[in-house]
Amino acid sequence: MIIDFGATPPIKTLSLGDGSHLANYRRVYASSEKDAARGETTLEQWFANVDAAGIDLTVIKARDVETTFGGRVTNEAVAEVVAAHPGRFLGFAGVDPNKGMTAVRELEYAVRELGLKGLNLQCFENQLAIDDRRMYPLYAKCVELDIPVNIHVGVNFSLKSSPDFGRPEMLDRVLCDFPELRAIASPPGWPWVPELLAVAWRHPNLWIGLVAMRPKLMAVENSGYGPLMQYGRTVLKDRMIVGTAWPMQPMDRVLDEVRQLPIEDDIAARWLGGNARTFLQL
Template identity: 80%
Template structure:
């Protein structure tokens, strides 16, 4: 079964009410979003595209950026969608580490009461580095609750935040301090791809999310993504997790580009679902 590790279906409650801090993303991804029919599909049409692409399960993620950018996609909204469409979605919680104990209480409620299965942290939106001390209580709570965490790793295109918040090497300190923590670094670290691969080689609990980037770039010379292909088909083949990031990328095209890479069929199957099953403990 193909698992899409990260998409935002056309449900208003799953989008930030004010995404002005992400305006530059619309410029960067304009061509891809047009191909994905951003803003044009109804929910029924979206489900039809999902089925046509062969996607069996989609991960949807809450976000809390209230203290920095004044908005959130609530845990309750994500849980409601998961309940409304059984077997279609897995939900990740979203909390704001800037909120201290409030974030920890909200995370525990989201997991133990709402049934969400992981935590999503877009650190650049919280204006926090991956290894900021305010993140540490949240990491500890994830271990206590036995849930994985999705971390934005690599450059961000918001002109109201700092690209350095997503440096992959910051993960090394976190994983040395929390060796039990299960992390998916998503997107996959560009332009510090080799740095991310080095950290993943050191730490067996670190997976890499091939999300929000065209898979075909792994095979394009000088794209900066090439090392992901080499390590992702060999020593890290069990830790590459694909996602379409719809509506940032078209679903079917993303999957077809992975299948077209010079990797063995069983490796592509792992990237497209098997590794996600293990990471999510399904």
């Protein structure tokens, strides 16, 4: 089973809207986004490419950055897409930690009533550190609901937000306080990859999302991604999870680059689906 741990299909309700705070991402990913758009302009064409790539399940994520940047992909929109395409998608909720207890209640509603299966936190968009105390009620609610949380770790390319919001050592403090929290650091921490690997080695409840990156870079000397392959084929082989980040990258290229890495076939299979099944408790 192949699970894409992060993609945004061409559905209007899944678009963040203006997204002007992410304008620099368009510059950084301009080339790969152009490649990703090869004919994938309709949902039908997108599904055809998913099937051609052999992807069985795609994780889609809501986002709430209303208090900082005025944008939102609602939990209801994600739930509607999941319901409209049975077996195709698994949805994560998105709430704004700056909304306090309103966010906590929204998360509970999204899980208990809408059927979403996790929480997506893009802390740099909320202008909050991963270990900010305003995040803690949400982490506690994730433990209570027994759902995983996706946390953006690593540099962000928004010129409206500090890259320091993605430092792995802040995640370490959270996991020390919440040893029962099922978390994934996604993307995988660049340029602080060794620090993230150390955090994952310390905490068995942390997975690493190989998302929004070129997998081939793990085999390129001095790219900064090399340690992911070394540890991902050994002590952390059960905790690496691949996502295509479409439309940032063509989905078939991402999967092909994983398979072309100098890793064993069973390791690639874990990264492409087996580990996600464990993380998502499927």
